[in-house]
Amino acid sequence: MPSNSTGQILAIVLASLLVIALGALLSMYFGRRAKNSDDWLAAPESLPLGVVVITQFATAVGGGVLIAHVGIAYSAGWSVFAYEGCVLLGFLGLALIARWLRQQRFTTIPDIIGRLFGASRPVTAMASIAALIVPFGWLATQFVAFAKLFGELTGISSTVLILTVTAGSLIFVLPGGLTSVVWTDFVFGIFKIVMSLVVAGYALHLAGGWSGMTARVPDGLWRPGGLTAVGGEQIGLWVAAIVPGTLTNQLYFQRVFATRKVSDARRGLVLSGVTILVGGLYAGCIGLAVRAMKPDLANPEEAAGWLITRLPAVLLVVYGAFLVATIISTTGAALQSVVANVIRDLYQNVLERRTGDRTTVTLSRVVTVLVAALAAGLAIAFPSALDWLVASYAYSAAALAAPVFVGYLLRTRCALRPAAALGSMLAGVVGCGAAQLAGTTVPYAVYGIAASVLVLLALTVPGAGRRRADAPEHTGPAPNLPSPTES
Template sequence: MTAGSTGQIVGVVIASLLVIGSGIGMSVYFGRKAKSSKDWLTAGESLPLVVVIVTQFATATGGGVLIAHVGIGYESGWSVFIYEGCVLVGFLVLMLIATWLRQQRFTTVPDIITKLFGRHKLVTAIAALAALVVPFGWLATQFVAFAQLFGQLTGVSPTALILLIMVASLLFVLPGGLTSVAWTDFVFGLFMIAMSLGVAAYAVHLAGGWGHITATLPQRLWGWEGLTAAGWEQIWLWVAAILPGTLTNQLYYQRVFATRKVSDARRGLGLSGLTMLVGGVYAGCIGLSVRSMNPGLANEEDAAGWLLTQLPSWLVIVFGAFLVSTIVSTTGAALQSVVANLIRDVYQNIAGKQQGERQTVALSRMITVGVSVLAAVLAILFPKALTWLVATYAYSAAALAAPIFLGYVLHRRRRLTPVAAIASMLAGIVGCAAAQLLDTTVPYAVYGIAASAAVLLVTALATPGKPGAPVRSEQVRERA
């Protein structure tokens, strides 16, 4: 995509600033409700069901849906629904433990591990690292995605754009932490859903209507066969890669922790999963429409950018606002999640520091600034090297999936100890690394999860005692 006309550039800049400004205004307004560190970390367990549903959608829909998923639609038609369906299935699996998660009043994923296995600083440290690398990776890569998309459209330098999105993300989070992020994401999420469906419909119209698309493209893309057009090997690779990442992503758990009613925890996940299919409609319709109009793209991920060059100026401007709302929703959520780990797990649980409510909120804001600046510096200095952060999904899932889900299944049947958690998480990381070095066909996260589950089972079966038996005296002292 090349830079647009002067009028388009000015319009996109004004629309972007309006979106950012409105988001900041909403963040400040809703941030007034955040009076305590609990409001900062878990939104005070105050989010209504509809807010949970939409904010989950806004958080999950980032640059990947805007660019990569449209590429899947271009290349493989309705197979993009399989990709989105993997997220839906992940949410359905999370529903199995959602009520328990909400009842326990957790703040971060490491809280779950320590509840199941007992409190231990090394358990918390490993779990915290595995939980925070994914949202930090999201934060840095979304900075890069914003700079790339708007750099091509406006001609503004990537550094300036990264600094702009960094400041916007800070102003979204600083007023009230998760309280600010969730309510702002709710409003932006509604806009994103409407824009996704509207742009998809316009793309089909631009291509001459659905009848023209079906007349110019093979049925294997747009018919029922399109669901498997990517090929079974690719589909199973998606299942193996996406499901574990969804099941261990702290961003999704935090919305469960923040529901107003315990009964909303399960329903929120199920309905949130269904909203993910909106991304499939958006990506599939645009991908097929662009392929009908221009089947000769060298790179399928250029499909979204090529469509922008065909849109009228007014729609380019509105679409620019859509892009901004999508990216800042993800960056704000990711930033708050990282800060929650650092405050709850590192500062309070590992370092053992406790302060008053005002001091904790003030420290949260200071850490928010520091994390955001670090992510911006990495995005500026290493914009291409950040692709390695994709691996954080695999290692995070390898370390956390078995302790969370298998641990939940076993905790009423076997005595689980911190040693079991440490062994399981380390086995997952080592298994993941070994499979990566061997360059296995199946995503290396699967091997890591399998190793983690095997070690956890063996350790749990070999540990004497009844479920809920007291931990050793040194662990009791550490807990105190």
């Protein structure tokens, strides 16, 4: 049970509800911009550069930064920036194909694979499942993170907290789908950046300022060499696991698809990657400050929770609002991404069901509620058994990285067939599974990606002409392109 007074707990609850209410108002206001089902599912060509940058930050910085990244900084100092650097590398990798992605006006990752390799329902189905598993994993684990953080703050039961964050996530998504999510994320993202800097600064103040902190923390953690304090092997594992996961995360692709200007697609990703470093600064300062004040924590990931107990009443309440904004903005984005896959790819392209705009939006909202309920149920039933979802990054990257990126590189040189995409994705999953069962030291995603690349190259016919993926690219508004199954 938390040591906070009843008044503080009530203030935290009220501040949290205020944030959710503000999110509801923003979502309804910006949701009016969604004129049709395309706006609900993809918000095509609607986002200015500043919104793209901030909403990418708001999506990426969630419960993991609040807990796990602070733990990295507590135990390994500025090595947390090595972790954030891997995310930045992923963003830079996406930037290499961002202009083409935006010009082709895709909606989801399966759209990309369908354009590159041709129409195929089995390919679309498998790509859809691979693409949705990561945002669904984010959704469930963010629910758990919210319950754990606010359980310490307030003493409220996990079930009540999970149901609360589920309702908040629905409020973000239902009015306008991706259109309401990204604009609400923009407002909340600015708040998150400001609060990250404020809380990080206050943590250093509690530790006696920079000089007080450095006097009590091992030099190897806070000096520039602290970037590699975690060790080369661990950094290598991060590179092998995080970079592919970022490169194939549909949440990031969707913001590229929605940029207003083609010229902003690449620029937005580069600037978004830079803003991710704000999360590293937040985690690094808090982790090092807590290390200076409390060097004997049994579990480094308890550092953020320990700091919470040292915050003054006013900052504690504002910090509670910050936690709500951080987690709900991420869960809303993840929820909408899953629904986009279910509706666009599985329902419309695989099952070949076509409905009008109004019916599609209504169905999307129903699916949103069902997906949120499923994720909440898993979070309530298995609050400490969701570690298996980490594997979703590996399997998703193993299935999707080669078809998207190698397919992009080969699109003008070879005839890319659906069989090559399907074989590549299956090989990635099998390679991942075999390496996981073997207990390899190198992340099993690497073996899966390698197998996927090899099979893709083996099934690709070189020099057989240019495919549809190299058709004239659009730099402005264009008529709706047919979906893969309509080609």
